[in-house]
Amino acid sequence: MGNYLAKWNELSEVKRELAERDWFYGTSGNLSIKVDSSPLTFLVTASGKDKRKTTLEDFLLVDQDGNPAEQTHLKPSAETLLHSEIYGRTNAGCSLHIHTVDNNVISELYGDAGKVVFKGQEIIKALGLWEEDAELHLPIIPNYADIPRLASELIPHIQGDTGAVLIRNHGITVWGKNAFEAKKHLEAYEFLFNYHVKLLTLRQAALN
Numbered sequence: 725m726g727n728y729l730a731k732w733n734e735l736s737e738v739k740r741e742l743a744e745r746d747w748f749y750g751t752s753g754n755l756s757i758k759v760d761s762s763p764l765t766f767l768v769t770a771s772g773k774d775k776r777k778t779t780l781e782d783f784l785l786v787d788q789d790g791n792p793a794e795q796t797h798l799k800p801s802a803e804t805l806l807h808s809e810i811y812g813r814t815n816a817g818c819s820l821h822i823h824t825v826d827n828n829v830i831s832e833l834y835g836d837a838g839k840v841v842f843k844g845q846e847i848i849k850a851l852g853l854w855e856e857d858a859e860l861h862l863p864i865i866p867n868y869a870d871i872p873r874l875a876s877e878l879i880p881h882i883q884g885d886t887g888a889v890l891i892r893n894h895g896i897t898v899w900g901k902n903a904f905e906a907k908k909h910l911e912a913y914e915f916l917f918n919y920h921v922k923l924l925t926l927r928q929a930a931l932n
Contacts, residue, residue, distance in 0.1 A: 748775035752823040754801035764788040770798040818906040823895035826917035835892040850912040867894040
């Protein structure tokens with residue numbers, strides 16, 4: 725019970741910080757944090773909740789298949805299967821998914837290429853790339869309404885305990901060894917998206 729409460733509070737704090745950035749439009753987005761590894765259980769956001777508010781029904785405990793692991797009237801996020809695949813294939817401890825205007829714009833601009841590449845940005849160091857000419861390659865996968873099909877697109881890109889994938893015109897999914905790392909990576913990616921969109925806008929304006 726102690727670990728459960730600690731993880732609940734940790735995920736709640738992450739949700740609060742992301743809400744303060746206004747990264748939960750409508751009821752979009754889903755967050756999770758691992759509670760136990762064997763058997764696998766994790767807390768995930770309940771479906772249809774206003775994530776800008778803090779309540780006792782923000783999260784529910786689910787098992788490795790994404791089914792409720794305790795008696796509850798709450799429904800797990802529709803995309804819980806994506807979190808299950810990440811935890812089942814890595815030692816990640818936290819997974820975060822948000823929809824923002826900037827990450828949607830980037831995913832549409834580079835969706836046909838299947839990836840977006842960033843380089844020459846200091847913030848890339850937050851993602852563990854310290855080489856002077858480091859390039860960050862972020863995969864972009866199609867947005868399928870069928871969640872098992874969407875999960876099948878995600879699986880090839882789950883290659884470590886930390887990672888990220890953009891879902892075209894949907895949002896970004898980031899995972900890390902713990903909540904701190906996942907949030908740090910999410911913030912770094914959103915910085916890159918925001919910078920890139922503004923840079924392209926200013927360059928276009930200068931040409932007109």
